[in-house]
Amino acid sequence: MNETILKEGAFSTDRYISIMEKLLLVVQELSASKDLTQVMNIVRHSIRDLLESDGATFVLLDNDMCYYAEEDAISPLWKGKRFPMDICISGWVMKNKIPAVIKDIYQDERIPIDAYRKTFVRGLIAVPIRTHDPIGAIGCYWADNHAASPEEVRVLQVLADTAAIAMGNIHFQEIIDEKAQQLEKAVENTLQVISNIVEQKDLYTSGHQQRVAKIAMDIATELKWEKETCEMIYRAGIIHDIGKIGIPSETLSKPAKLTFYEYEFIKTHSEQGYNMLKNIPFFEQIAEIILEHHERLDGSGYPRKLKGDEILPEARVLAVADVFEAMTSHRPYRPALGLEVAMDELISNRGILYCANAVDALTDLVRNKGYHAPV
Template structure:
């Protein structure tokens, strides 16, 4: 209560309590807003408004430390101050507050040697209070300015310090979030590179279907997007696509690229590739069941597929999407034993088995994609 009394002398006890409660509510609101902020601009906007609102100051600045310089990144004031300017640390009060890890209260700027008077003469500022953002190794400073002589009270200073401490935590959170996102992005890139390398190994063994898996991945991702799948889920469809034939690694290359009709034994060998793919991928830790999707990409809704002869909803939705993408890519591509079918003929073939062999929604989505101009890369 001591601080409240200092801040607003002459008020009744009830008025002081009411004002105190009001200030606490504002602080809680500001803390919640800062906790929810996900970028620096939002933090600065919350702080510059909050600093003026809490102290009744005529202006507030948000200063960032940039090496040996103070960058006046944001401000909220009755007249322009220094937004966008940089000053050497030793030439401004914010720099002094950061270097000394101390709050600065100056009732009259023209009676304090720490103030570069020339920089203040064009402004309305007559008095100020500056608090460092984070006392240990400050990230910046919050400045409050008044147009008249005014000695910021301990209560006002305390409010600014609480605001600065909360802003520091919010800035640190953003830093960690960016760091985590960057590390996650690098890991995802490394993971995708590995899958693409595996994909190319299969391409090398069968020149006729080179690029097939990558294109199937692209089609599957597009179908997923059309069906409203979330971005991570669409990415998983792409990954499943680029490795869906990895099991062919176990099939002799001469069978894979045989330009004539396969014997029954050869066909049985080919039919084993989804299961082999599953065996290769099942221990890879992935957020989506990519091994199962790969295992089921030759299953058909009516149970006529392989290797397990699954039917209907027993087949994963993602595997049904992959099946449509796989069949379409194969049909529109040239093979040594038959010419490419063309987009329209391939879609007609899929539509002829829509809902019996192939998932109706996926076929419809692909038809719409092609009608809208979707074409496959080489």
């Protein structure tokens, strides 16, 4: 008997309402699921709950084989195994794109009886996952002969259809995540290239941006800022002096004291950096941070002479990292001033020039956690 037979009958009103309420919750759970394992677990548990069955399986189509990805009650007999489509009821369901409803497996020629003798199964329903182009099947087992009603088949098919949508969503989400990772990598590489270009122009400060980026991120992490904000501040740090591309190398690397005009020209680098990045997608926030990295709390910074909270928190942290790195690094025209001198400068101007929270976080790192400037 190779036709699907649906037993006539219906749920009682109370059971119908209860099943619909549960089904609604299951559909919500499935639409929020993050991976295939979660989908399979939800389906497996809800089948037993909704249909009061004794077991369930979740089979995936894998290179023309039925892969028993998840199995409840028959396990460990079939879980993780693959069977040819022709000898498996899940294969029949996928090939025919319709449910199989079997009251007694010992009376149905589609069932490979020898494979089932070791199991408790007597009655079953199996439905395809994604009816028009099946990607798997869901099975529901009873230990006794069970003439499933059309309602039971419909409930199982709703579960399978929702599982198919959830699996599709997960697949697309994986593609989106992969693309986002590739984009992020491309952004990182671009930032490194820009950083190297800037530092080739300004040989006095080779490696400065990399180190500032690391210190700024360490401070932000110490402040327990969100991971995304810490990454943002790192990216801003890596190219914070990008505006120096517009300043002649002779001025940046001048071995003598700068004139007033030369210094004023160099000071334009934060605004020049901002102008370079402000209209580039993904870089708008970084541009704002870069614009403000030389602002000081008392309004003595540049270019806008912003005060206190007018300065972005990320820019305030970057400023502390910038000063700390500059004072603890060697320059061709002077040796490093040292950790203590740098901390004295920051602590004595804590809350005056530099963000108190950022200075405190760095002080804690240096004094209590053995932190020293990256090399």
